[in-house]
Amino acid sequence: MEEELSGGDMLIRALQDEGVEYLFGYPGGAALHIYDAIFKQQKVQHILVRHEQAATHMADGYARATGKPGVVLVTSGPGATNAVTGIATAYMDSIPIIVISGQVPTDLIGTDAFQEADMVGISRPVVKHSFLVRDCAEIPATVKKAFHIATTGRPGPVVIDVPKDVTDPSNTAPYLYPESVELRSYKPAVRGNGRQMRKAVDALLKCKRPMIYSGGGVVQGNAGEALTRIAKRLNFPVTNTLMGLGAFPGEDDQFVGMLGMHGTFEANMAMHHSDLIFAIGVRFDDRVTNSPAKFCPDATIIHIDVDPASISKIIQADIPIVGQVESVLSDMDVILEAALEKSADLPDKAKLQDWWQRIGEWRAAHGLNHDMPLTESDVILPQQVIQSLYRTTQGSAYVTSDVGQHQMFAAQYYKFPVGRRWINSGGLGTMGFGLPAAMGVQFAFPEATVACVTGEGSFMMNMQELSTCLQYGLPIKMVCLNNQALGMVKQWQDMQYGGRLSQSTYSDSLPDFKTLVEAFGHIGFRIDKPQDLDAAMTEAFSPKLKDKTVFVDVWVDPHEHVYPMAIKGGSMQDMYLNKITTTQQGDYM
Amino acid sequence: MRRIIAVLLENEAGALSRVVGLFAQRNYNIESLNVAPTEDPTLSRVTLTTVCDDKKIEQITKHLNRLIDVVKVLDLFDAEYVERELMLIKIRAEGAVRDEVKRSCDVFRGQIIDVTHNTYTVQVTGPSDKLDAFIRAVGKTTILEVVRSGVSGISRGDKVLSV
Ligand SMILES: Cc1ncc(C[n+]2csc(CCOP(=O)(O)OP(=O)(O)O)c2C)c(N)n1
Numbered sequence: 001m002e003e004e005l006s007g008g009d010m011l012i013r014a015l016q017d018e019g020v021e022y023l024f025g026y027p028g029g030a031a032l033h034i035y036d037a038i039f040k041q042q043k044v045q046h047i048l049v050r051h052e053q054a055a056t057h058m059a060d061g062y063a064r065a066t067g068k069p070g071v072v073l074v075t076s077g078p079g080a081t082n083a084v085t086g087i088a089t090a091y092m093d094s095i096p097i098i099v100i101s102g103q104v105p106t107d108l109i110g111t112d113a114f115q116e117a118d119m120v121g122i123s124r125p126v127v128k129h130s131f132l133v134r135d136c137a138e139i140p141a142t143v144k145k146a147f148h149i150a151t152t153g154r155p156g157p158v159v160i161d162v163p164k165d166v167t168d169p170s171n172t173a174p175y176l177y178p179e180s181v182e183l184r185s186y187k188p189a190v191r192g193n194g195r196q197m198r199k200a201v202d203a204l205l206k207c208k209r210p211m212i213y214s215g216g217g218v219v220q221g222n223a224g225e226a227l228t229r230i231a232k233r234l235n236f237p238v239t240n241t242l243m244g245l246g247a248f249p250g251e252d253d254q255f256v257g258m259l260g261m262h263g264t265f266e267a268n269m270a271m272h273h274s275d276l277i278f279a280i281g282v283r284f285d286d287r288v289t290n291s292p293a294k295f296c297p298d299a300t301i302i303h304i305d306v307d308p309a310s311i312s313k314i315i316q317a318d319i320p321i322v323g324q325v326e327s328v329l330s331d332m333d334v335i336l337e338a339a340l341e342k343s344a345d346l347p348d349k350a351k352l353q354d355w356w357q358r359i360g361e362w363r364a365a366h367g368l369n370h371d372m373p374l375t376e377s378d379v380i381l382p383q384q385v386i387q388s389l390y391r392t393t394q395g396s397a398y399v400t401s402d403v404g405q406h407q408m409f410a411a412q413y414y415k416f417p418v419g420r421r422w423i424n425s426g427g428l429g430t431m432g433f434g435l436p437a438a439m440g441v442q443f444a445f446p447e448a449t450v451a452c453v454t455g456e457g458s459f460m461m462n463m464q465e466l467s468t469c470l471q472y473g474l475p476i477k478m479v480c481l482n483n484q485a486l487g488m489v490k491q492w493q494d495m496q497y498g499g500r501l502s503q504s505t506y507s508d509s510l511p512d513f514k515t516l517v518e519a520f521g522h523i524g525f526r527i528d529k530p531q532d533l534d535a536a537m538t539e540a541f542s543p544k545l546k547d548k549t550v551f552v553d554v555w556v557d558p559h560e561h562v563y564p565m566a567i568k569g570g571s572m573q574d575m576y577l578n579k580i581t582t583t584q585q586g587d588y589m
Numbered sequence: 590m591r592r593i594i595a596v597l598l599e600n601e602a603g604a605l606s607r608v609v610g611l612f613a614q615r616n617y618n619i620e621s622l623n624v625a626p627t628e629d630p631t632l633s634r635v636t637l638t639t640v641c642d643d644k645k646i647e648q649i650t651k652h653l654n655r656l657i658d659v660v661k662v663l664d665l666f667d668a669e670y671v672e673r674e675l676m677l678i679k680i681r682a683e684g685a686v687r688d689e690v691k692r693s694c695d696v697f698r699g700q701i702i703d704v705t706h707n708t709y710t711v712q713v714t715g716p717s718d719k720l721d722a723f724i725r726a727v728g729k730t731t732i733l734e735v736v737r738s739g740v741s742g743i744s745r746g747d748k749v750l751s752v
């Protein structure tokens with residue numbers, strides 16, 4: 001016998017049946033029937049945030065770290081609109097989250113009712129799909145479809161907008177959670193096309209200057225192992241995008257660092273001079289390619305992606321392969337293994353050796369400086385802070401970040417051994433993402449070390465969540481690279497606007513962050529001398545403070561810029577190497 | 590280049606707004622759009638015309654396919670097809686002009702579907718360029734109102750767009 005349930009109870013029951021652990025949310029009028037249903041059960045734990053944007057980032061951080069969808073509940077109107085930035089953030093990075101929004105009662109929709117906002121309309125360009133529930137009987141199937149759509153194919157956010165009358169306890173319907181869904185209009189590809197894969201393997205074996213360019217699709221598609229296996233078999237250099245870090249081990253010799261706007265010299269040079277780009281789960285973002293017309297002039301391009309719309313969108317692929325990255329890489333590895341057995345002299349080892357040597361020369365000439373001594377100056381360099389964090393956590397932390405210079409330093413200097421450890425807003429670049437995302441990760445893995453690398457600007461965009469950290473005892477460790485400025489904005493103004501720092505500094509009005517976090521009931525440190533850095537970092541991550549939320553406010557050199565930096569309008573080999581040198585000047589190599 | 594795209598769409602609230610929104614969001618232009626349910630009431634058929642190059646049309650069809658409500662997409666230019674559009678046009682018709690409009694109507698196989706002492710309302714069907722030609726033909730008279738349905742298109746021969 002099917003049970004008769006109200007819409008509110010059904011919604012929560014459906015989440016239970018989906019195996020949802022946490023619901024990140026904030027109550028309000030249109031969602032109150034649902035909140036009453038939450039009160040009556042224990043299985044789904046509701047996390048009360050302090051701002052709906054943070055709820056979406058928490059769900060997003062949870063999803064990025066676990067691969068499971070994160071779930072959000074907000075009320076209508078302002079609750080829903082506050083969630084939009086987080087939805088867009090998840091959309092741009094293809095992260096599966098489900099956002100349930102209360103809506104005014106059906107008969108008031110369209111009347112400009114109190115707290116009415118057209119959530120389906122407002123969110124439309126930034127969701128994978130959305131539903132407006134018309135009847136409580138539709139709830140189980142709608143929830144099932146929402147989870148299916150969010151988590152399969154190219155993942156993404158799904159909104160379920162639920163008018164208040166639909167969850168009213170006086171309306172009931174039989175509850176049965178569907179076992180599976182069949183959508184005639186939605187059948188994402190899984191396996192790659194055999195002929196294309198054989199063609200790709202052929203190209204891999206014939207090239208002389210290969211580059212594996214892998215991205216967020218490898219992380220989200222859980223294909224790190226498959227990538228590493230094929231990369232090892234071929235002994236090809238690997239570069240990761242900002243979203244792909246960790247998919248290939250950061251400490252591995254074959255890893256040449258991140259590519260793109262702030263990528264390493266050697267990664268960008270090797271891309272530009274490559275004769276074969278093996279692009280996996282990437283989307284040729286403009287922050288990677290620089291000018292598309294000048295992109296990798298000599299390269300054949302193999303491109304694997306689960307989303308056909310990503311292929312040949314910016315850069316024409318010579319060998320496109322549509323399918324799940326993990327499945328395609330595994331199938332290709334089998335084809336490759338067989339091909340290598342037949343012809344042992346492929347790929348051309350000598351040519352590959354030449355290529356590795358060239359990359360080694362690039363790395364030696366202008367690679368990132370990996371041992372910056374802490375004693376040489378009296379100001380802390382931001383890079384040193386990340387190095388200290390890396391040493392202290394032995395590379396094993398989950399690291400979330402906000403957006404700005406600190407984000408790029410973290411991406412450059414923290415080496416991630418596996419995917420899902422580096423969590424940042426790459427596509428939308430949302431300041432305020434770091435802290436709530438770290439909280440989502442900590443909920444998922446209560447025992448893990450979770451660090452948030454932030455800037456004082458970004459931190460202030462969602463710092464109210466320190467209160468949520470206290471409520472749930474989340475031992476996040478925040479490391480703030482405090483340069484007393486909107487550093488990345490300032491860097492552009494220094495470099496492109498003659499140093500006119502329009503609205504990018506505020507050093508006279510910054511709060512004392514140590515006192516601030518103490519007011520929230522947490523532990524604060526303030527460090528401004530290089531010799532104190534390691535000790536403070538060690539203490540912050542010490543067993544003594546294991547259960548504490550800690551904020552390490554590190555005052556860093558406010559004049560430091562992130563380098564390399566792509567020169568706008570150029571190719572990938574056109575970079576600033578520091579404040580005075582560019583690769584366009586004379587014979588840099 | 591002008592292209593005609595046929596789309597089978599779930600006949601659901603909000604589905605059409607996703608299609609139209611996609612064009613706005615991705616900066617694709619829509620020249621004409623028509624939509625109505627098919628013989629299967631759960632499906633609508635949309636015909637869209639746009640002007641773009643090959644690379645763009647590929648992106649448009651891929652992004653349309655990505656929409657969950659879109660069941661199938663066909664670029665009619667991929668094979669032989671037939672297109673038709675319906676136009677209703679109200680023309681000031683007085684004195685000698687009445688005969689002139691009638692003659693144009695015959696030439697274009699149009700029908701006069703409403704008459705008053707000083708106006709004709711004419712229905713013309715055919716490919717869009719024929720409708721354009723009719724407008725030019727009666728251009729010397731006073732056109733009071735024009736309503737066009739937008740293009741409907743279908744493949745020739747055995748090829749069908751269905752689920
Ligand atoms: C919500 C939002 N607003 C504006 C920006 C533009 N922006 C990018 S980086 C940046 C400065 C960030 O400052 P901070 O967090 O202190 O980091 P820093 O660059 O100084 O390390 C700004 C304003 C953004 N990315 N997100």
Ligand SMILES: [Mg+2]
Nearest residue numbers: 455456485487
């Ligand atoms: Mg700053």
